[in-house]
Amino acid sequence: MLAKFIQEQRKKRNLSQEFLASTLKISRPTYMQIEQGERDLTITEAKKLAEVFDISFEGFLEGREDTKTIVKIEGKKKQKREAGEEIRISIPQQKADKFRQVLLYILKKVGGKPNIGMTVLYKLLYFIDFDYYEKYEDQLMGLVYLKNHRGPTPLLFEDLIGDMVKNGEVEIIKSKFYQYPQTKYLVNPEVEPDLSILNGKEQEHIDWELQRLSDLTATQLSNLSHKDVPWISAENSKPLDYESVFYRTSETSVREYGNTDED
Template identity: 35%
Template structure:
């Protein structure tokens, strides 16, 4: 099924960054985790609704999906006094964190469905470490099927179950005989 091509919105990308900084800016929210949260928002929403929230283009980099224009976006946000990047020691590593200065999340910039996606992604990943969320992105088909440095295709969102964890056939899922067989394996 062909879905709508996402159109890029720097304003929405900035707002999603601010949302996560306001909503789950805990000890685990460094730059690496933030980039993966952006990926999950866009790919989760694309999978469910046929378009991404920000329209950002993501590339396969060593630590996971990374939005192409994020460096320029953050630089503009810093120059405008909206956020500031700080470095902190976290479990023996230097963590690059963004903090909000004069930025405020504006829910009016988003549809109800987009807000639900933001809320769900925040709830799902709030307490995850960067390593945990990075590992999760690496298990997904869009990551696994993309060459290093190349653009991750939004069309791959429909195949996002973890590689090797394909969904169960619906007929088998309702079968008592199959359920008994699976139980016997445990």
């Protein structure tokens, strides 16, 4: 259990709950809820704890100690670092570029709607990816999604958005949707997505998903994702399995399966 692992790592390093709460910029009672398994970690919090404990992010999520992992994107030049025997996991540049263009396309098409904030975007990306896999048994973006108490969370999102903000492609706006705080992402009007990275079937699928889901609220989409087998079958803070889409119920399945019963 991740909560127990966090507690063990804190005690092993003689760290106080107050120190880790301050590091995560949360209150001590809120931090105590994490160690008691009553509150899920955000991706940012999980990354910060892994950094404090000096273990890889993947190892942290799996509740094990191992060598620290550096994630890099192939094709981009990185400044050399003294890494010792660190393990490196490569994210293909093609996948990162495709995610960027799909995100730009989504934001251009529906980002201006009042309900489209960070949580809704997370769920749109999730259903685009997992529904496509169920339909065609192939990956569209193929992102890694973690099980969060609000629903599936795309692992690469924060890093990509940060890069897009630095490049002037996207602006982050803090607003409210009804009485709830909302983080919106507005695309620079001069920036256009490169749709050559998508084939016709992929773009048609994205348009279909946006048409059926983009008017739903964050709560409605979160509730829908909570009924989906990939989210139900995953452990907290662990990656969702694409293969589990083939065990979906009729409520979330998007594929018409032929009758395999023999006469």
